[in-house]
Amino acid sequence: MTHADLFRALADPTRRAVFERLAAGEMTVSELKAGFAVSQPAISQHLAALRGAGLVEERRQGRNAYYRARPEGLAPLTDWVERYRTFWPARIAALKDVLKGMDQ
Amino acid sequence: MTHADLFRALADPTRRAVFERLAAGEMTVSELKAGFAVSQPAISQHLAALRGAGLVEERRQGRNAYYRARPEGLAPLTDWVERYRTFWPARIAALKDVLKGMDQ
DNA sequence: CTTCCAAATAAGTCGGTGCTTATGTATCGG
DNA sequence: CCGATACATAAGCACCGACTTATTTGGAAG
Incomplete structure (x- = not known):
């Protein structure tokens, strides 16, 4: 599972939509x-791609395959973006607000 | 400049590398x-793609074209990821630490 | 076993994408 | 002007990637 796999997996709109639905x-x-x-x-092929990128997990039960999103799979992506957040002070304040709202 | 443009622009390794170099x-x-x-x-074509995705800016001076990264262009990407951070509590603590270190 | 159903895999098609070489368009220096 | 340089655009090509239909695998049910 490489960086390229992740980015390429998310590049396709249908595949992003599949991930979004599974996140629900x-x-x-x-x-x-x-x-x-x-x-x-086509769906099975998209799932295979998402699985290869670490964005999805499967669970077999009988003749059904249950899929669910693996949001942690997005980590390499955010880590990559993080490297450019230095040059990007404008968004830091907004993000702080989001996290502040998460405090209980 | 759509979501798909951004994701597709970053899907190519060479193009990511170009962006990374320009971020420097x-x-x-x-x-x-x-x-x-x-x-x-090939470089010019990659730059055109990055430009279309809002990831790069150009400045003309004489017969030279100076390019620089536009990290704010990554915003749609992080916004998209943000929607799944809810399902992803593990990384929140780490991110909080990063932001805490940014306080002056 | 046979049939049905869920899902994966195989194989082929077709448009998109990344590359190349060739050419065009400005700009600088003589 | 003129040739050289910086970059963009054009055109062609090879590969990739998303889709299709057809087939395979394997569990459930009669």
Whole structure:
């Protein structure tokens, strides 16, 4: 699982949409397919790509495959961005606000 | 400049490398080319893609084109990631530490 | 076992993308 | 002007990537 895999996985709109739907909750391939205008093999292929990028996990049960998002898989991406946050002071304040709101 | 443009622009390794080099400082196309094993037109094409994604700015002076990174262009990307940070509590603490260190 | 269903894999098509070489457009220096 | 330099654009090519249909694998159910 390399940097390039991650970026390339997210480059496709359909694949991003799949990830977004899985972030909402675990789902089988059939349930996923229902939301998209592509064939079942296409979905399986996207899932394989997302899996290779560390963005998705699967759990087999009977003849169903349950997939769920793996948000930690985004870590390499944010780490990469982090390197340029130095040159990007404007957004730091906003981010601080977000985190402040998370304090309990 | 859409989400897809940004993600696709970053999907190419050479293009990411170009962006990274430009983040270190403004540079002409010729200077950029020196660091890569591709032709000058290839560099210009990558720069056009990065420019279309809002990741790069140019400044013309005489017959030189000075390019510099535009880190704010990464905003749509971090905004997108931010939506999944909710499902990703593990990294919040680390990020808080980073921001804490930025306090003066 | 046979049939049905969920999902993955195979194989082929087709447009997109990254590269090349060739050419165009300015600008600088003589 | 003129040649040289910096960069962009054009055109062609090879590969990749997303899709399709067809087929395979494997569990569930009769």
